[in-house]
Amino acid sequence: MVRQKMLRHPVPGNLGKLLKNQRVIDVTRRAKYVLIQLDDGHLIIHLGMTGNLRVINKPPAPQKHDHIDICFEDNMVLRYTDPRRFGCVLHTKRDPNLHKLLKSLGPEPLSEDFTPERLHQLSRKRKVAVKNFIMNGAVVVGVGNIYASESLFRAGILPHKQAGRVSLQKYTALHGHIKAVLREAIKAGGTTLRDYTNADGFAGYFSQELDAYGRKGEPCNRCDGVIKMKVIGQRSSFYCTGCQR
DNA sequence: ATCGCCTCCTGCGCGC
């Protein structure tokens, strides 16, 4: 049942028909997309900033932001909720990796395909800020605004430095820190800023570990400097001029 | 091809 079809991308008008009598065969992930394999086709789901998916037995009446219910034959419901509607629920009959939204994505950050050499090679002659560069899904997926600031802080690279002017040595450090930051954040259950919770409704606590993000004006954890903030590519970026260059 | 900018949306925090 679709109550609100205007998400980041419109929900297919025939979603109900596409899902009728379908079984869930497998659930996987690519970048920040959840891929649900059905008998015929895949659901492609993104949670945006504020979305969540819950499996509920005999669910209560839907609330304001409960946009989609996918009902199974045993009273179980997969409920998609997203206050800001930055996510999407799409369907494809083809290999989901060939879908327009997925086909140009770069490697998973925790996979072997993500290497310092890739960062270095792809960045040659690129004038874009290194922070924007690592947030570009064609370069590497999964690095959002918070983890970009944190990785660059640890690697000692200023976020607004041109991507093409960062050395292989620096990219090697950055590569390691991106992986470490993401692993730590996953282990901590994610980063709760305002209202994010995990699938069990608990807040992630990686926000307690942040050295740079959101700490404008606060003392640097590494030197006697102060954390600065600058908007880069329409996103807040936090850094320390003592530690990063 | 690359880059900068705009947009979607709602809840929250801040200032008056």
Add this chain to the structure above:
DNA sequence: TGCGCGCAGGAGGCGA
């Protein structure tokens, strides 16, 4: 205390 404004963010899309 209450109200209203502005900000936050993932990522597609567009114009230059």
